[in-house]
Amino acid sequence: MPPDGGPARSGAGSGRSGAGSAHPGRSAPAGAMPADAEAVAEQVFVALADPSRRALLAALAAGGPATATDLAARLPITRQAIAKHMALLTETGLVTAEPGERRRVRYRLRSAPMRVAQQFLAALARDWDGPLDALKNHLDRPPTI
Amino acid sequence: MGFPDRIERTTDIAHPPARVWTALTTAEGLASWFGNEAGIDLRPGGTAWMKWTDGPTADMRVERVEEPTVFGFTWHINGLPDEDPRRTYVEFTLEPTDTGTRLTVVESGFAQLPDDAYEKAYGGNVDGWASELGELVAHLDAA
Numbered sequence: 001m002p003p004d005g006g007p008a009r010s011g012a013g014s015g016r017s018g019a020g021s022a023h024p025g026r027s028a029p030a031g032a033m034p035a036d037a038e039a040v041a042e043q044v045f046v047a048l049a050d051p052s053r054r055a056l057l058a059a060l061a062a063g064g065p066a067t068a069t070d071l072a073a074r075l076p077i078t079r080q081a082i083a084k085h086m087a088l089l090t091e092t093g094l095v096t097a098e099p100g101e102r103r104r105v106r107y108r109l110r111s112a113p114m115r116v117a118q119q120f121l122a123a124l125a126r127d128w129d130g131p132l133d134a135l136k137n138h139l140d141r142p143p144t145i
Numbered sequence: 146m147g148f149p150d151r152i153e154r155t156t157d158i159a160h161p162p163a164r165v166w167t168a169l170t171t172a173e174g175l176a177s178w179f180g181n182e183a184g185i186d187l188r189p190g191g192t193a194w195m196k197w198t199d200g201p202t203a204d205m206r207v208e209r210v211e212e213p214t215v216f217g218f219t220w221h222i223n224g225l226p227d228e229d230p231r232r233t234y235v236e237f238t239l240e241p242t243d244t245g246t247r248l249t250v251v252e253s254g255f256a257q258l259p260d261d262a263y264e265k266a267y268g269g270n271v272d273g274w275a276s277e278l279g280e281l282v283a284h285l286d287a288a
Contacts, residue, residue, distance in 0.1 A: 037256065038148050118225055119222065122223050138177050140160075
């Protein structure tokens with residue numbers, strides 16, 4: 001994914017228009033994540049792929065809304081680079097810009113897109129293989145009374 | 146990127162459905178293979194819970210009880226904040242086979258849309274905290 005700052009939505013590259021296209025012969029399950037939510041998750045992962053943006057998002061999560069100047073004082077990132085990253089993060093909806101003191105723009109973390117990405121991770125992290133093996137082992141053991 | 150909404154596993158177990166059913170739907174059964182401790186009120190709408198010795202807990206709501214073939218419950222989506230209202234649905238299906246039981250587990254609902262109402266509630270909460278803190282400061286300043 002080029003760090004061009006363009007919306008990840010248009011740069012998705014896979015060109016898929018329907019949820020079922022990745023699985024020929026299988027229809028999309030009812031309630032499948034629509035393409036919009038996939039685009040949101042992709043934007044989150046693109047944003048998190050860059051260490052500077054991870055640091056900036058972490059700083060906003062830990063310390064609350066901050067201006068580029070605040071962030072430049074706290075992190076080893078130039079104010080100019082911060083402005084560039086924040087433009088991308090704002091465009092993808094991960095951060096909102098709001099008026100701060102002394103006519104400076106203050107950035108605030110927007111958690112909604114993170115939550116979409118979290119759901120994706122939750123599905124990947126769900127382990128049924130371990131519990132099902134444990135169930136078999138449990139049933140194979142002679143009953144202990 | 147594929148976004149899995151549904152996770153499905155099928156496994157053949159060399160024990161009759163009645164034994165598998167007991168392991169899935171009793172506190173004693175759940176505590177011996179799934180959690181370390183468990184409790185269950187086995188009826189649709191009943192609550193169930195599991196606890197692990199390393200800390201985590203799971204609160205479940207029983208949804209389907211059709212002994213000895215279907216047991217379904219919903220639970221919190223692992224990895225989302227505790228206050229997130231979204232839940233996945235887990236359904237176990239037991240089919241008798243020549244050698245025992247074919248057990249299928251389907252967990253669905255990972256791809257639920259974020260709830261706008263929730264986002265509003267959550268945003269309200271954050272704003273609420275900011276104003277609470279503002280009130281505290283005002284209170285201390287006035288004293």
